[in-house]
Amino acid sequence: MVLSYAILAALINQPCSGYDLVKRFNKSVDCFWSASHQQIYKALAKLEADQHLSSEKIEQLNRPTKKNYTVTDSGRQLLQRWIGEIEAISPIKSDLLIKLSVGHTVPTDTLIQTLQGYYSQHKEKLKSYQSIAKQYAQALELSRESQFQYLSLRAGIRQQLAWIAWCEEAMGFLGQPVAIRE
Amino acid sequence: MVLSYAILAALINQPCSGYDLVKRFNKSVDCFWSASHQQIYKALAKLEADQHLSSEKIEQLNRPTKKNYTVTDSGRQLLQRWIGEIEAISPIKSDLLIKLSVGHTVPTDTLIQTLQGYYSQHKEKLKSYQSIAKQYAQALELSRESQFQYLSLRAGIRQQLAWIAWCEEAMGFLGQPVAIRE
DNA sequence: TAACCCATGTAACCTGTTACATGATTAA
């Protein structure tokens, strides 16, 4: 369900083919959702059948023909209505937190290595977000559209920073018992 | 898959029935995963069939008989191996960020109301986490087991704080254009 | 010549959600 809205949001900014959408989704920040190509093609077909998207075949030299999707008025309205809805925030689902919560059942070294693995992934992700943020920051003037994208990106950065700070706290605790703060 | 590990983690600290597990999962911080009772009963049956759990029927006065589940050696080993594994961190999936990223397509008032709705939910969740944290902080001495649970809880608090700070940033932006920071 | 990119799909399977089902006990 949310995937359909994520697709509408991506295409409303920039119409493109299914193949290109997949790439944009996997660049991971163009959009704040993720999906496999199988899912995306299926959702595109459904959205078109429901008249929320229209497609145009584009023939190319030396390349397969592709379908370019554009959001229809109906699709735009659907998206706009959805933006106004307030859903319940989804509960945390973190395998790392499950692991840590029963950390006393494994050797400390195991735990430190696992933590380190997650830690470096969050640092990587932060780096990639920050490099995109830099591109926004370097622009002299941002369109309102770009400002909103930048704002969403800022949330991603804050999330990664929170994880990184917590990993450091956890590693401090594993190194030596740490005072309880509130 | 992760659900099974979440169940093992919960039961290794405190054996209980499926019904009680559901309640613990929904208290939302005892565990950092969530699931419906249908899912949990099914996963419990599978874990028992695979010999990772053993159950004991407990007859009660004026109440239905319940099954008490305990983690077996095999279950404990399975959990311990899993704790040592480093999975890829899961990509952000946030409907709020999708909404914000195309914020230019709706009136600012709509956006502010939506943001406000998510904002207050995050504040609520933070409050509930903090009240649990207080219980840990008030204890004179925490077992190593409790210290690990407290540590996981700290991550939840940090996540909520990050969301809250970002919501405030976003509302500031919607009030008046805000300077771009890095 | 092997592997990868372009471009779009189908099919089987697993996970998760919603609805339905039962039946006794207890609190408002």
Next chain:
DNA sequence: TTAATCATGTAACAGGTTACATGGGTTA
């Protein structure tokens, strides 16, 4: 007497993952 709690499940469906399929063009 209506609703909620205790306690455990089945069944249908939606969402998501993995594997399989095709076929020309480009890079190593």
